[in-house]
Amino acid sequence: QKEVEQNSGPLSVPEGAIASLNCTYSDRGSQSFFWYRQYSGKSPELIMFIYSNGDKEDGRFTAQLNKASQYVSLLIRDSQPSDSATYLCAVNGGNTGFQKLVFGTGTRLLVSP
Amino acid sequence: NAGVTQTPKFQVLKTGQSMTLQCAQDMNHNSMYWYRQDPGMGLRLIYYSASEGTTDKGEVPNGYNVSRLNKREFSLRLESAAPSQTSVYFCASSEGADISPLHFGNGTRLTVT
Numbered sequence: 167q168k169e170v171e172q173n174s175g176p177l178s179v180p181e182g183a184i185a186s187l188n189c190t191y192s193d194r195g196s197q198s199f200f201w202y203r204q205y206s207g208k209s210p211e212l213i214m215f216i217y218s219n220g221d222k223e224d225g226r227f228t229a230q231l232n233k234a235s236q237y238v239s240l241l242i243r244d245s246q247p248s249d250s251a252t253y254l255c256a257v258n259g260g261n262t263g264f265q266k267l268v269f270g271t272g273t274r275l276l277v278s279p
Numbered sequence: 280n281a282g283v284t285q286t287p288k289f290q291v292l293k294t295g296q297s298m299t300l301q302c303a304q305d306m307n308h309n310s311m312y313w314y315r316q317d318p319g320m321g322l323r324l325i326y327y328s329a330s331e332g333t334t335d336k337g338e339v340p341n342g343y344n345v346s347r348l349n350k351r352e353f354s355l356r357l358e359s360a361a362p363s364q365t366s367v368y369f370c371a372s373s374e375g376a377d378i379s380p381l382h383f384g385n386g387t388r389l390t391v392t
Contacts, residue, residue, distance in 0.1 A: 174319075198378045200380055200381075208385075208386075209369055209383035209384060209385050209386050210322070210369075210383050211383070212380040212381070212382075215378055215380055217378055254321070254322065256322075256381075266324055266327065266337065267312075267324070267381055268324075269314075269323075270321060271319060271320065271321035272321060
């Protein structure tokens with residue numbers, strides 16, 4: 167089982183819709199969770215991090231964490247074509263310690279005008 | 280502020296050649312990392328340096344060596360390049376605290392023929 171799993175997509179949504187990106191992780195001791203956005207040919211950039219159960223909102227983005235289910239998600243409201251990118255989920259803490267961030271393979275999001 | 284600077288941006292090597300990828304950060308971060316990114320494999324940690332003077336292996340260290348030259352600089356060396364090392368390499372840095380995010384450089388696209 168991979169440590170961090172994401173559906174590779176592509177996830178296609180129309181402009182203005184809510185995009186829901188999901189991530190599961192295997193290390194129950196994981197404590198910090200990050201979402202990165204990566205445009206094609208570019209480096210990953212941080213969108214949000216979350217470490218407490220529940221929701222965390224930042225503008226159009228909401229991260230949701232459920233440690234009991236080992237599940238973290240990212241909601242993008244009012245999706246824009248400029249949101250089209252690959253979204254990477256990453257976790258640390260747990261058995262790998264805080265120094266090692268473990269990434270999923272990413273979900274490709276396509277937002278159509 | 281340049282953030283994390285990697286050189287070179289592109290490199291083509293022949294099998295058996297050696298090279299060093301350079302990375303420098305100007306954010307006074309304690310921790311620095313080298314990742315490689317391959318299609319379908321996501322970002323995988325090669326080596327990291329939790330603080331100046333220390334280095335540790337990540338998930339895929341074979342065929343690589345690193346040097347933490349000072350707090351700012353962390354280099355990655357390929358002693359004898361192999362086609363399996365064709366990849367995009369990202370350097371990253373972080374404050375080193377448990378929830379501090381990674382800040383990535385722009386990447387080096389390496390092809391080994």
